[in-house]
Amino acid sequence: MKKSENKKKISKWIYWTPRILSILFILFLAMFSLDVFDSASTFSEILIGLFMHNIPVLILLIVLLISWRYEIVGGIAFILAGLLYIITLLMKPQFEWYMLSWVVTISGPAFLVGILWILNWKRKR
Numbered sequence: 256m257k258k259s260e261n262k263k264k265i266s267k268w269i270y271w272t273p274r275i276l277s278i279l280f281i282l283f284l285a286m287f288s289l290d291v292f293d294s295a296s297t298f299s300e301i302l303i304g305l306f307m308h309n310i311p312v313l314i315l316l317i318v319l320l321i322s323w324r325y326e327i328v329g330g331i332a333f334i335l336a337g338l339l340y341i342i343t344l345l346m347k348p349q350f351e352w353y354m355l356s357w358v359v360t361i362s363g364p365a366f367l368v369g370i371l372w373i374l375n376w377k378r379k380r
Contacts, residue, residue, distance in 0.1 A: 269378050273329060273371035277319045280333075280364050285312045311336070326376035333369030337362035 291304030315336065322329025340362050344354055 266378065269371075269375050273326070273368055273375055274319075274323065276364070276368045276371065277315070277322070277329065277333070280368055281312055281315050281319065283364070284315070284361075285309060288312070322372055326372050326379060328372075330369050330373035330376055333365045333372060335369075337365030337369065340365070 288305055288308030291301055291308060293301075296304070315332075318329060318332040318336075322332070341358055344350070344357060347354075
């Protein structure tokens, strides 16, 4: 009886952890869009800025909704999102060494969430 209870706890943990971390990661990325609020900006400029800043958030939100049912999609998409961020950062002409800390801050959680989605997918199979 004890082993089956532990298995259920682990299964619940593996099921919910990538979902909760995905939501938290998406909210974390959405926080970066708050820099569009400026006293010199008009209402339409703020709306356009919010939309532009939140395009990755909206894409990851769609990925999350699909991943809720098909975990492999979340695993691949979050890992690719982390890789895409690294590539775009390294391609900047004004790249500086301190920007590598941004890789850890943005891509690290994306990789973790992607790995957890893949673990969930493997566990389900």
